[in-house]
Amino acid sequence: FALLTGKCGPPPLVDFADTIEITKNEYNSEERVEYTCFNKYTLVQSHPYSKYLTCEDGEWRGKIKCLKPCSVSVEVMDERGLELRWRGREKIFSSHGDRITFSCKSGKYSVGSDLIQTCNDGDMDLPLCD
Structure with a gap:
């Protein structure tokens, strides 16, 4: 919220992120706050995004x-006849941009899809083996 003095109140909540320091109740103009994304989330740092929000004349600016x-x-991999190329985990979590290599279970063959898939902001097309 904007304060009449040109100062800012506490920084806003950001989806899937936290501030890296304890926040204050009031910030002077030009003060900035740094955020970090939750574990396994990926911070976008290309324009117009950054890891900072800045207090400017009573308002928080930045993206x-x-x-x-x-x-x-x-379970989902079993339904699609898949296994991880590299075994040993019950569930995999991969960050945005990560490439995951699957393989078909013994006796099954890929049905028209690439066995290497890329995570894109929480979405990944899973291959099918039959």
Whole structure:
């Protein structure tokens, strides 16, 4: 909220992110607050986004965006005849931009889809093996 003095109140909540320091109740103009994304979320740092919000004349300015991770469970992979190329985990979490390599279970073959998929802001097309 804007204060009459040109100062800002506490910084706003940002989806999937927290401030890296304890917040204050009041900030002077030009003071900035740094945010970090939750675990496995990816901070966008290309224009117009950054990791900071800045108090300017009583208002918080700036844009922060955290991209969601992808998750895949063993149950979902079983339904699609898949397994991880690299074994050993019950559920995988991958950050935005990560490439995951699947393989077909023994006796099954890929049905028209690439076995290497990329996580895109929480979405990933899972291959199908039959």
